[in-house]
Amino acid sequence: MRVDTTGKISLGHIYTRPDPRAYFGTLRGLDYHIPELAKPHFRGLIAEYREAHRVPVPTVLDIGCSYGINAALVKYDATMDDLYDRYSGRDAHRHTRGTLLTRDRELVRSVDREDQVRFLGLDASAEALSYALEAGFLDGAVHADLENGDPTDRQRSQLAETDLAISTGCLGYVTERTISRIVAAHGERRPWMAHFVLRMFPFDAVAETLAAAGYETVRRDGLFRQRRFATPEERSLVLDRLADVGVDPSGLETGGWFYAQLYISRPST
Numbered sequence: 001m002r003v004d005t006t007g008k009i010s011l012g013h014i015y016t017r018p019d020p021r022a023y024f025g026t027l028r029g030l031d032y033h034i035p036e037l038a039k040p041h042f043r044g045l046i047a048e049y050r051e052a053h054r055v056p057v058p059t060v061l062d063i064g065c066s067y068g069i070n071a072a073l074v075k076y077d078a079t080m081d082d083l084y085d086r087y088s089g090r091d092a093h094r095h096t097r098g099t100l101l102t103r104d105r106e107l108v109r110s111v112d113r114e115d116q117v118r119f120l121g122l123d124a125s126a127e128a129l130s131y132a133l134e135a136g137f138l139d140g141a142v143h144a145d146l147e148n149g150d151p152t153d154r155q156r157s158q159l160a161e162t163d164l165a166i167s168t169g170c171l172g173y174v175t176e177r178t179i180s181r182i183v184a185a186h187g188e189r190r191p192w193m194a195h196f197v198l199r200m201f202p203f204d205a206v207a208e209t210l211a212a213a214g215y216e217t218v219r220r221d222g223l224f225r226q227r228r229f230a231t232p233e234e235r236s237l238v239l240d241r242l243a244d245v246g247v248d249p250s251g252l253e254t255g256g257w258f259y260a261q262l263y264i265s266r267p268s269t
């Protein structure tokens with residue numbers, strides 16, 4: 001299996017398929033479940049924002065949303081186990097993209113959470129975004145790579161709607177370059193942020209960029225298992241990388257899992 005420059009296996013090929021079967025089929029084998037662990041934290045923060053800002057229907061921007069996974073969990077109350085069954089269960093190969101979408105739209109129709117939160121997805125994968133939109137998981141999509149360029153005017157006005165920006169499994173692919181473009185989109189209103197970030201990716205540069213924009217960042221207590229290492233090579237490269245960034249993996253990553261931390265950033269000035 002190929003690895004990328006960070007030592008993680010390259011999963012780019014499963015992010016750009018027309019439907020989520022390869023994504024869930026691959027990640028099931030690695031016990032990827034960080035969106036499930038993130039769900040109560042995101043829900044809690046959305047509720048806090050609603051209360052603090054008296055915004056009945058906050059807009060959440062999910063950075064690196066892929067097939068709309070956090071939206072399916074937070075807004076439509078799916079679980080990762082549901083999604084693994086849905087897209088990589090025994091009958092998954094009998095479906096077409098169209099029949100998968102029909103079944104997803106039934107889920108969306110069956111859950112009455114429409115009035116509580118809006119989800120925008122930002123991703124570099126047009127295929128994943130188009131699936132998430134057609135399924136109804138997302139209310140809007142921004143197809144952009146803000147690591148490598150500014151948003152268009154239309155994208156900037158979509159990003160400007162953001163009340164809270166969240167992410168799972170994406171920081172590392174995206175950096176302070178993307179985060180600063182999101183913060184700048186509105187001009188005045190600055191979104192709250194909640195990012196689950198692997199310990200191998202220091203958050204310092206993002207926190208510093210946010211501090212310069214008047215934010216305070218707090219790391220929540222706790223460590224969150226993201227997924228298992230795919231191969232002994234990945235384990236060894238990631239342990240090296242942790243050592244390089246001064247993180248002691250004893251009793252944690254040495255046990256075979258990636259661990260993430262949760263950073264919450266809010267404007268303080």
Ligand SMILES: C[S@@+](CC[C@H](N)C(=O)[O-])C[C@H]1O[C@@H](n2cnc3c(N)ncnc32)[C@H](O)[C@@H]1O
Binds near residue numbers: 034168
């Ligand atoms: C590991 S997946 C995480 C998906 C989802 N958040 C989850 O936890 O299941 C990473 C996602 O980041 C997206 N991505 C990678 N680089 C990106 C970039 N520069 N800008 C936006 N999205 C990016 C990929 O297309 C992919 O959908």
